[in-house]
Amino acid sequence: MTDTDENRLSLMVWLKCCQRLGRFPRLAEIPPQVISHVRDELGLTEDVGMAVVAERTGRNHKALVRARLGLDGDQANARKLADQAIRQAARTKDHPADLINVALEELARNSCEFPAFSTLDDLAAQVGLREG
Template sequence: MGSGPHRLRRDLLAQLLALKSYQRMGCFPRLDEIPETVVDFVRRAVDLQEGTVPKVTNRTAERQGTAVRQRTGLAYDKARARKIAEVVMRRRARGEGPYRGERLDLHGHP
């Protein structure tokens, strides 16, 4: 990917987009899924050059995800995530929620 100031700007922009996405949506969308208006807004907010495009390697993205979770005080718990996914899928199969924006505990209760 190269090195130097250009890479640092790309990585910084990608890191900030990951942080903002996680804070707002609770997930890490792919960089190509983030609307250009959002990228432009963040780019201007931190005074990066207009041509700066967010881009990172998979390894850097993993590190950024870890840093964002630490910054926000959240931890990634695979077992808990699987349990929640199972509860959600079973509820959906029965024609029950969850409904958009509804948060569930480990027992499937809102």
């Protein structure tokens, strides 16, 4: 699915990160140890680094990862589901971390790609302000 070792490494790092995190982290968020481990597992030499892929290639890689993991990448839908889950949980919970955990569980149950933490944090804060 890729034409260079750098792109293969990038694709596999995105796959492994998305499997664990439920989202695509920014390149700066990925620890070098993770990249090194994936590189070693692929049998690539140390001079192969994470490619800064073209926008089109990045979209293709993310589409491949989403298809492989069965993830829905619709962020508007993910925000809507998270908002609904947080509103419902706010009836019995008031700690933002609890509200965010409920949202994450609902997103995982619906095979949604997770939005950024700041999005969930903002949703929890907004519900807290409306409820309070």
